[in-house]
Amino acid sequence: MNAGISSAILNSIRDQICLIDHSGEIIYANDEWLNFAKRNGGDLSALGVGSNYLEVSKGNQKVYKGLHALINGEMKSFSHEYPCHSPMVKRWFNMQATRMTKNEHGVDGIVIRHADITRQKLLEIQLKKYVNTDPLTSLYNRRYFENELQKEISRCERTDRSLSVLYIDIDDFKEINDNFGHNVGDTILKEVSMLFLETTRDSDTCARIGGDEFAIILPETPKDELGPIADRLVKNIEEIIVQEEVTYPIKVSVSVGGSSFQHNTDMKTMLEKADRALYAAKDQGKNNNVIY
Incomplete structure (x- = not known):
């Protein structure tokens, strides 16, 4: 499978996906990742290709330590659920980070995926309220x-x-x-x-x-x-x-x-x-x- 086909597949996914190398630098990001970064930050200086995701994640020690553990080979994957609310709407995401072994092009690193779980979370809240x-x-x-x-x-x-x-x-x-x-x-x-x-x-x-x-x-x-x-x-x-x-x-x-x-x-x-x-x-x- 060539790189163009791989990019097309990743760009068809509605989740935000990027690949970082072992230094934390973003070396690939799909369209959903880039579009979300633009909508929420106005530019790609912090989350675009070439920026360092480890630096961005320092504000959240759980994510920061989890990424370092992946890079150091201490674990294969980890996930982190978090709210991402705005004044207009409530949203929740689940971050999933997984080690990627070196492919045929010699590329390896950490695949990061942010999945929107808002509907699931709202249903959980309603169910919990109903139960209690x-x-x-x-x-x-x-x-x-x-x-x-x-x-x-x-x-x-x-x-x-x-x-x-x-x-x-x-x-x-x-x-x-x-x-x-x-x-x-x-x-x-x-x-x-x-x-x-x-x-x-x-x-x-x-x-x-x-x-x-x-x-x-x-x-x-x-x-x-x-x-x-x-x-x-x-x-x-x-x-x-x-x-x-x-x-x-x-x-x-x-x-x-x-x-x-x-x-x-x-x-x-x-x-x-x-x-x-x-x-x-x-x-x-x-x-x-x-x-x-």
Whole structure:
């Protein structure tokens, strides 16, 4: 196969492909590589034939070290996934670098290929979101909540930091569904969920763990701070007034139970304690909180 045919084949591939020699100099680049370099840099001074790809890659130590390992014969190939976002669009690429043995023309070096994996990545993100979140409220689901709580408990055991959990139930939610219908009930679930997100910190984890049951993980929160947080949630939810699809407004309230991590306490014990506190809050008339 002659060089012209080889170039035609490489130029027909929509991935960016180049060949570097053992010094890092780009000795061949296909059209897609050159066109991408022009679109993103305006010229070929950094990524065109004759420029040194090792110098360009110094800003990414994983790539830089991987290329050196290939050049030195320490490995045959490596790959690196990375984002390449612009203000207008999100993109991800997978860089694949492979040693090429000397061909009939005496050329050898490293073949570098950058493949656009944006669609695959977006699907992965959507799937992960679907797996970990509740579709109605967009809060995390029970599985994600329990996994995160176990991680936080393990962290507390190592670092001696504080951790608390809140269990939350909407008061008389079954009666709301029975009297006003599930559409109104769904609206209340979404309103309450949004308030949780507005009231808590970015480091907290808000989850819907059942029909009208919610839970919040609060890292770095000792027991003496948990009561005021629960009070704030109860009072803020009192301000929710739902008027959608009903002739008169519905007032919403919640009961909250909380517990804090203690050494040698496993997740089951911690959650059972929060659950008992929640039922104590309900027994005391609802629309309040109990911390154990």
